[in-house]
Amino acid sequence: MSINAKSTITTTIARILGNILVFILPNKAHQLSENRITLIHKNKNNLNIVERLMRYALVQKLEKIENHDTIAEKNREFWTNNNAIELFKETEETFKTDFLPHCSFIFEILKKELSNQSEQFDTLVEIGTGNGDVLNYLSAEFPQINKFVGIDLSPDQIELNNIKFKSNKKLEFVALDAYDWVKENGQSNTIFVSSRGVLEYFLEQRLQDFLNEINQLGKTFFVAIEPNDVNHDFDTQPETQLYGNEPSFSHNYPHLFKNAGFTLWHFSQKPWFNGGNTQTFVGAKN
Structure with missing residues (x-):
């Protein structure tokens, strides 16, 4: 057999x-x-x-969901309520079991990229910071950066983060939509980060508008670590696709970043969750 x-x-x-x-x-x-x-x-x-x-x-x-607006609304509702906190608790160990062994390499590449820059980057912003572990880790890896901002839709999780990391004075946690934060507070010489499933909840046009907005700030870097459908071929399928049972959006990240005026300093993909999905790594700058 x-x-x-x-x-x-x-x-x-x-x-x-x-x-x-x-x-x-x-x-x-x-x-x-x-x-x-x-x-x-x-x-x-x-x-x-x-x-x-x-x-x-x-x-x-x-039940299968096809309407993109409905999907985005349902996902947003989830990430703003207490269910999100429970999920962050259940997946807390993935920082050690997934992020550190499989994802941290891209930040070593980022260090090399930054070393070639004549300008100082003084702020790092994590979009969808969750329980804050990644942001806390990055504050230790990039000691030359003075300010680390973690943005999340969940006010309750942000409150927990402020208590958990109160001794790290470099960290600031904010409960706000990332697009709104960028419009109100975004500035040049900032590094943006998304880690393992954040941008996948943006509608395609909203994500494109968001990247356009960041590009207009001035000098910026972006590190995106995002899941994709294993069958999404970026070379032949530039458009966003639905994937998974949530479902969420498998975006063509290189295409969207380039459309916004960024150039890529890194692109790679790895199998994720036993090969069911692909983890995409994008490093972009303008």
């Missing part, structure tokens, strides 16, 4: 068992599926075998 055949049989059995468990344990099923995005991103390590099977069956049954 081939590997593909074994995989098909395994997933079929998992789906059948999961559906049976959902039927006989309706209260548990409701608890697991109370929020769409939480269900999708729920940390498997925090679930027992029964819950894993139920989660698998529930994810397979999620």
